[in-house]
Every structure is written in C-alpha cells, then in structure tokens.
Amino acid sequence: MTGVPSRENVGTAAVSSYPRRLPERRVALLLVTPTLVILFILSIYPLIWAGMMAFRVENLFNPAAGKWIGFRNFDFLLTKDQTFWKTMWLTGLWCTATVSIQLLLGYMLAVLLDSTMRGIGLLRTLIVIPVFISPVAMGLTWRFMYEPISGIINYLITSAGFARYTWHTMPESSLISLMITDIWQWTPFVTLILLAGMQGISTEVVEAARLDRVRGWTYTRRIVLPLIWPVVTVVVLLRLVDAIRVFDLAWVITRGGPGTSSLLASVNMYSQFQAGRLGIMAAYGFLLLIAINIVVVSFLRVLYRQEKETRRAAPAAA
Amino acid sequence: MPRTPLRKALDVLAVFVVAIYLAPLYWITLTSIKPTKLINQKVPVWSFEPTWEHYFEAFGRFKFGHGLLNSLIIVVTATTITMLLAVFCSYALARMKLRGADTLSLVILSLRFLPGMVIILPYFMMFQRTGLMDTHIGMIIIYVGFGLPFAVWLLRSFFLDLPREIEEAARLDGLSWMAVIWRIILPISLPGIAVTAIFTFVFDWNELLFAMYLTQSHAVTAQIQVFKMVDLYNVLWGTISSAVIMQLIPVVIVVFLLQRHMIRGLALGAVK
Numbered sequence: 001m002t003g004v005p006s007r008e009n010v011g012t013a014a015v016s017s018y019p020r021r022l023p024e025r026r027v028a029l030l031l032v033t034p035t036l037v038i039l040f041i042l043s044i045y046p047l048i049w050a051g052m053m054a055f056r057v058e059n060l061f062n063p064a065a066g067k068w069i070g071f072r073n074f075d076f077l078l079t080k081d082q083t084f085w086k087t088m089w090l091t092g093l094w095c096t097a098t099v100s101i102q103l104l105l106g107y108m109l110a111v112l113l114d115s116t117m118r119g120i121g122l123l124r125t126l127i128v129i130p131v132f133i134s135p136v137a138m139g140l141t142w143r144f145m146y147e148p149i150s151g152i153i154n155y156l157i158t159s160a161g162f163a164r165y166t167w168h169t170m171p172e173s174s175l176i177s178l179m180i181t182d183i184w185q186w187t188p189f190v191t192l193i194l195l196a197g198m199q200g201i202s203t204e205v206v207e208a209a210r211l212d213r214v215r216g217w218t219y220t221r222r223i224v225l226p227l228i229w230p231v232v233t234v235v236v237l238l239r240l241v242d243a244i245r246v247f248d249l250a251w252v253i254t255r256g257g258p259g260t261s262s263l264l265a266s267v268n269m270y271s272q273f274q275a276g277r278l279g280i281m282a283a284y285g286f287l288l289l290i291a292i293n294i295v296v297v298s299f300l301r302v303l304y305r306q307e308k309e310t311r312r313a314a315p316a317a318a
Numbered sequence: 319m320p321r322t323p324l325r326k327a328l329d330v331l332a333v334f335v336v337a338i339y340l341a342p343l344y345w346i347t348l349t350s351i352k353p354t355k356l357i358n359q360k361v362p363v364w365s366f367e368p369t370w371e372h373y374f375e376a377f378g379r380f381k382f383g384h385g386l387l388n389s390l391i392i393v394v395t396a397t398t399i400t401m402l403l404a405v406f407c408s409y410a411l412a413r414m415k416l417r418g419a420d421t422l423s424l425v426i427l428s429l430r431f432l433p434g435m436v437i438i439l440p441y442f443m444m445f446q447r448t449g450l451m452d453t454h455i456g457m458i459i460i461y462v463g464f465g466l467p468f469a470v471w472l473l474r475s476f477f478l479d480l481p482r483e484i485e486e487a488a489r490l491d492g493l494s495w496m497a498v499i500w501r502i503i504l505p506i507s508l509p510g511i512a513v514t515a516i517f518t519f520v521f522d523w524n525e526l527l528f529a530m531y532l533t534q535s536h537a538v539t540a541q542i543q544v545f546k547m548v549d550l551y552n553v554l555w556g557t558i559s560s561a562v563i564m565q566l567i568p569v570v571i572v573v574f575l576l577q578r579h580m581i582r583g584l585a586l587g588a589v590k
C-alpha cells in the first residue's frame with residue numbers, strides 16, 4: 001500500500017488546490033439525499049402512518065367513523081379474533097416447511113449440478129428460470145395443473161394407479177398445494193447460492209480430503225457443510241423473510257381458502273382490507289412486522305459481520 | 319476433479335432432473351398453442367395442429383396489449399429513475415466520507431424486507447387523496463420506492479469491489495467527484511450497473527400487490543390483466559396460458575442475459 005496516498009491526503013490536496021470545491025462530506029450528502037427523501041416518503045412515512053392506524057378504528061367505507069381506541073385492535077386480534085392465531089400457526093408452519101424442504105432439496109440439487117461436465121452452465125441457467133417467473137404466472141400454471149378433473153397432475157397420479165387428489169380446492173390439501181408450488185419455485189434459488197458456496201471450496205481442501213479417503217456423509221458433514229455454512233445462513237434468512245410475507249402466490253392459487261385453510265398472514269390482511277377493517281389490518285401488519293424484524297435483525301447481523309470480514313481480508317489479498 | 323463413474327451417473331441424473339423440473343413450463347407453453355377443445359381433456363393431448371387463436375384472443379378480446387404496454391412504460395421508467403438515484407447514492411455510501419454510511423446502508427437494506435401489505439394502506443389513502451390512483455405516474459413513483467433499497471444495496475456491493483487506486487489517481491489529477499463518477503466509475507462498473515438494472519426490471523415487472531391496490535383500468539399492468547382473466551373466465555386456460563407466456567418472454571431473456579451474475583443479485587451481494 002506504500003506509495004499510494006491515503007484518502008485523507010487526497011481530500012486535502014484536492015481542497016487546497018481547488019478552493020471553490022465543496023468538501024467531500026457535503027458532496028456525499030448531496031448524492032444520498034434524493035434517495036433518502038424518496039425512501040422516507042415512500043417507506044418510513046407510510047410505516048409511521050400505518051403504525052398510527054393500528055391504534056384507531058378506521059373503516060374503508062365510512063371514513064368519518066375513525067377515532068383513537070388505544071390498544072383495542074391488538075386486544076381484539078390477540079384475544080378475541082379466532083382467525084388470528086390460526087393464520088399465525090399457518091404462517092409458521094408455512095415458513096418451517098417450505099424453507100426446510102427447499103434447503104434439503106436445494107442442497108441435493110446443488111450436489112447434482114456441482115459438476116464439470118460440458119453444458120453444465122446451461123443446466124444451471126435453465127433450472128433457475130422458475131425463480132424469475134412472476135407469482136401470477138407461476139400460480140396460474142400450477143392451478144391449471146392442479147385442476148381436479150382435467151389437471152395433468154391428477155392424470156399422472158391416476159395413471160400410476162393412485163386415487164385422484166383434491167389439491168387446491170379442498171381445505172385439507174390447499175396449504176400443501178401452495179407449499180409444493182412455492183418449493184418448486186424457490187428450490188433453484190437455494191441451489192444456485194449453495195452451488196456458489198460449494199465452488200468456493202478450494203481444490204486443495206477437496207484434494208486433501210480425497211487423499212485422506214474422506215468421503216460420503218463424513219465428507220459432507222465435516223468438510224462441505226462447515227465451509228458453506230455462511231452461505232447457508234444467508235439463504236435461510238433470505239428465504240424466511242420472503243416466506244413470512246408471502247402474498248401473491250397464495251392469493252393467485254387459493255385466496256386463503258377454502259374457508260381459512262390456507263389463510264397466510266398477508267392474505268388475511270388483504271381480507272381485512274376487503275372487509276373495510278383498516279385498523280385491524282394495520283394492527284395485524286404491526287404484529288407481522290415484529291415477527292419479520294426478529295428475523296431481519298439476525299440476518300443483517302450475520303450478513304454485516306461477513307461483509308466486514310471480507311472487507312478486512314480484501315487489502316491483504318491485494 | 320476426476321470424473322468417477324458415480325459422477326457420470328449423477329450427471330445423467332442432473333440432465334433428467336432439469337428436464338423434469340421445467341415440465342410445468344413446457345406444459346403451459348403447449349397449452350397456449352393448443353386448440354381450445356383439446357385443452358380440458360381428461361387425458362392430456364400431446365400432438366395437435368398448433369394454433370395462435372389464444373394469442374389473438376388475448377390481444378383482441380382481452381386487450382392484453384394495453385397491459386403489456388402499461389407494464390413496459392411503468393417498469394422501464396421506474397427502473398431508469400431507480401438506477402439514476404441508486405448510482406449516486408450507493409457510490410457515496412460505498413466510497414465517500416459520510417458519517418454513518420454503514421448504518422445508513424443497513425437501514426436502506428432493511429426497507430427491502432418491508433412487507434408490501436404493511437405499507438399499502440397509506441399508499442392507498444395517499445393515492446385516493448392526491449388523484450394518483452390508477453395513473454402511470456403513481457405506479458412509477460411506487461416502483462421507484464420499491465426498487466431503490468435493492469438497487470442501492472447491490473450497486474454498493476459492486477462499488478466496494480472496485481480498486482480504489484483508479485479513483486484516487488483521478489482525484490489527484492483534479493477531477494471533481496461528479497467527473498470521477500461519470501467518467502471513471504460508470505464505465506468500469508457498467509456490468510454491475512447492468513445487472514442491478516436487470517434485476518430491478520424483473521422485480522418491478524413481476525410485482526402484483528401494489529398494482530392490485532393502485533390500478534384499475536387505465537394504468538393496469540400485465541400481471542393484473544393475466545390475473546383478472548382467471549377471475550372472470552375461469553375456463554379459458556388457452557388464453558390465460560398465452561398471456562402467461564407473453565409476460566414471461568422478457569423475464570426468460572433476462573435470465574440468459576444475467577448468467578453468472580445471477581447469484582450475486584439473488585443473494586443481495588452477500589454471495590459472489
């Protein structure tokens with residue numbers, strides 16, 4: 001690093017030779033301000049607004065009826081509303097099931113695609129297409145395949161000798177149908193990121209393990225998993241945050257139904273909106289946000305620590 | 319890595335798995351060119367005379383061109399504005415002397431995890447009061463706010479990777495900050511900017527929730543139109559699948575454009 005002037009030196013040199021120039025801090029502030037203003041208006045301010053509505057009676061169809069009621073919305077949700085705990089349970093179940101299965105299948109798929117064969121790049125590109133498909137397109141495609149009579153899935157099942165299944169149209173199977181679609185869409189995402197982690201394992205390590213005859217499950221558990229662990233954390237937390245707030249896919253396929261059998265948190269909020277109960281909806285959102293916060297804060301801490309480490313490692317490498 | 323027999327077997331399996339994985343997409347594509355009377359059969363029909371009738375119907379009866387055009391106008395404009403703002407903001411956050419830059423970056427990132435359902439209510443009320451409801455401008459504003467946190471964070475990760483020496487030399491030569499960004503940073507980080515823009519485009523293009531609340535007919539997006547086809551005409555799977563395919567085309571092109579940069583964008587810059 002010797003010979004290259006430090007940032008401070010550059011700054012003072014520039015300022016002293018060009019006295020008309022704005023100081024660096026001022027320029028930086030000017031550059032970030034537009035973005036910060038927009039984000040304040042479009043995220044922070046609505047957030048505060050929504051937070052305040054959680055403590056009010058607000059009716060979509062009768063705006064004049066609004067008034068402050070303290071914690072009564074929360075009290076209603078937590079103690080009186082029968083669907084609240086059901087939606088929380090369904091959302092928890094949803095997050096646990098989809099994320100863990102995606103992780104498992106994603107890892108298996110990553111092992112499968114961690115190859116040096118010709119055309120492997122094309123396979124990796126193809127498999128990731130579902131991740132980029134809109135939830136509307138994805139949901140409709142699966143709804144078409146889930147159709148009770150003419151759907152291709154039931155055709156395949158019956159021709160394999162099993163009985164027809166009800167999929168998205170019956171309470172006992174609607175959530176499972178949603179899960180299958182979500183797993184199908186997001187497993188490649190997990191795969192791709194785990195693959196990046198696996199390919200970051202140095203060839204020396206792989207060679208040493210091979211010479212020591214470490215293979216199979218021991219190799220996976222003792223060598224691969226510890227080395228890709230940081231990547232696994234990132235994947236799990238990214239998936240968890242998306243899973244908690246999922247709306248589009250559930251809305252397109254089942255709309256939370258039949259009944260409340262697949263009423264995930266965000267879908268429930270939408271049905272509160274349709275019923276005009278804006279205060280309740282806001283209070284529900286408040287509680288959902290707390291749940292997400294717990295996940296996000298832990299995510300940011302992990303991510304931030306990793307970034308700091310790589311940044312510290314970068315000058316040493318250069 | 320030596321190619322063991324096991325690896326060879328796994329490779330064959332990999333090809334099969336990928337083929338099966340894409341079967342739903344193949345099926346929906348096939349449906350979009352299948353004559354209507356063959357679609358809702360108990361036994362799937364695999365060979366038939368292909369037809370474009372569903373595509374014509376999507377454009378004719380359902381005015382799908384309207385939604386596609388709206389989406390294109392809204393998303394392209396929003397992406398452009400997002401990128402303009404994000405480039406300067408993330409450069410300042412990554413490279414310049416700014417108190418609390420790291421904390422600020424984290425706050426911006428955390429906004430990316432805000433559930434749309436939580437802030438939609440104030441949007442809805444703001445739009446009703448200001449007359450932005452169902453307008454292109456309204457949707458553009460919303461999508462700029464929606465895309466910014468991601469774009470800033472990802473671009474920042476690209477800027478952090480650039481070698482400092484070039485900028486420092488340029489600064490020593492007396493270039494102003496704006497000149498450094500325009501003439502030095504932009505050209506060398508063009509791939510990173512392109513990747514960020516493409517991701518922003520896809521996220522905006524696929525967005526459903528905000529468009530559902532904030533558009534009705536004039537500014538209706540392609541996603542909403544596709545979705546509404548099911549609402550009203552539950553059995554028209556041919557037309558629906560043709561619309562699904564059409565809104566999918568830009569996205570598939572994008573996937574092939576991104577290739578090896580995909581991981582970084584998907585993992586918010588945390589994995590390279």
